[in-house]
Amino acid sequence: MGFPLDNIQTVKKDQNVGRDKTSFLQREITLFGNAFSNKKKEDFYTELSVLLRAGITLKDGLELIENAIKKKPQKEKIQAISKSIVSGASLSEAINQHKEFTEYEYYSLKIGEETGTLAQVSEQLGAFYARKNEQRRNLISALTYPIIILTTAILVVAFMLSYVVPMFQDIFEQQKVELPAITKFIITCSELVKSYGWLIVVLILGWFLSKAFLNKKRWYQKIKNNITLRLPFIGEFVKTVYLSQFTQAVSLLTASKVPVINSIQLVKQMINFYPLQDALEHVEQSILKGRSLSDSLKQHQFFDDKMVALVKVAEETNQNEFIFQRLNEQYNSQVQQRSKLLSTIMEPIIIMIVGVLVGVILIAMYLPMFKLSSVLG
Structure with missing residues (x-):
């Protein structure tokens, strides 16, 4: 530009x-x-x-x-x-x-105005949001295809339970065939889908429509973020994304000569992710009690051993800005690698799950048919 x-x-x-001329794929949909x-x-x-x-x-x-x-x-x-x-x-x-x-932007710009470095601070804020947006795109890119496959799988299974299974059920009832346990289970699932499927659809639509309102609620953010961190593969990836944002924000504030305690307070308000905000709240309280930043970070499991060790080195050598820059580069590299790995791993896993679900339904339906053919034969 x-x-x-x-x-x-x-x-x-x-x-x-x-x-x-901005590409449609580069625009942010809000x-x-x-x-x-x-x-x-x-x-x-x-x-x-x-x-x-x-x-x-x-x-x-x-x-x-x-x-x-x-x-x-x-x-x-x-x-x-x-x-x-x-x-x-x-x-x-x-x-x-x-x-x-946010207050993060307010204090960063205020420092820039007081020190005559408003242009540099503006550039740093632009870089912060550029990295944040890039990580968001990586996350969306990594999850889009698996989510499409998973959604398709759910629709296929719902269709089979709603329309295919009842057809077999009518045949079994007419012939009075004794059903295996797995067939009875699938028929029960089919009846539940037919009876309460509309309620599930209404709940999903209601959740999507109320998502913007719920995202403002602290309790909802806490539940959603904690569940996200516990998801296999996805949780570790999301954690790395926010650690990258945290180290970048602290690096920018350290470069502006903001004290550590104030940096923690500002980043806590800047990054809207409950587990990180909760961890930073404990870190802030620990620093106020006289502990060092590395000791404070060590007390919370959200921060890994690598970060704690390097922050301790930074405190001993007075190289906070450089160390946090290096940490940010490492975490950003991990985000890019894990986004590709996440997409690669989740695709075959979801396909395998789809195959298993469809296979179980078909087996459950054909087992009584084999028994019926042997009786008629």
């Missing part, structure tokens, strides 16, 4: 053209009109850092960004921020008035 600075009108046109999603924040901070480094004032830079945006909610948000700055507020104070922005 670049801004030719000799002609502002050209900049506006070029930016609009660039937006139109529900319920989120005016500033993580993808939009990535673009906002990256573009702002480029403009500030080019010597454009903050007010003019926001105006250029605003003119490049087509969607009304985002444009209005930038306009509100610009008006606050014209009224005398700083950028950090302006974004702090909007709930879409």
Whole structure:
């Protein structure tokens, strides 16, 4: 991305053209009109850092960004921020008035304004959201195909239980064949699906429709995140994703000379994942009691031994920023590797499960048929 600075009108046109050519696969789909999603924040901070480094004032830079945006909610948000700055507020104070922005962003920008490094801080925030969005795409990419296969399998099994099994059941009742235990079990499952299938569908639809509301509830986040961590393969992958985000955030804050305790407090508010937030809450309390960061991390199982060992080295050598950068690179590499491995492993496992379920249903239906043919013969 670049801004030719000799002609502002050209900049506006070029930016609009660039937006139109954005690949559909690179766009972030959001529900319920989120005016500033993580993808939009990535673009906002990256573009702002480029403009500030080019010597454009903050007010003019926001105006250029605003003119490049087509969607009304985002444009209005930038306009509100610009008006606050014209009224005398700083950028950090302006974004702090909007709930879409976190305290992590507020304090990072405030530090940048106080130290004259607003362009660098904006670039770091853009990099943070870029990495976060990349990890989200990796997660979606790793789970999309297995979820499609699993959904197809559920529909196939539901169809067989709803329509195929009842056909065999009518034949068995007419011929008064004694049914094996496995056949009786499958017929019972079929009757349950026919009787309560609509209720299951309603519950699933209700869950999807109320998901946006439930995600705001602390108890729902706690249950959902804890279940996710316990899932085979997926749990470890998701944990690595959030450890990568944690180390990147701490690295950026350490580079801005933010004290450790304040970094923990800000990251806890920034990353919306209950197990990590709960772990950081305990770490914060432990540091306030006088323990070191490495000892505090060691007390919680969410943080692995590698992180604890390297953080201890960082404390002894006063190389916190460098160590957290290295940790972030390692975790990010693990995320990329595990996303490919996850997709590779889950695909044959789900196919095998589908084969077993369909095979069990067919065997359960054909066993009485073999018995019936032997009796008639």
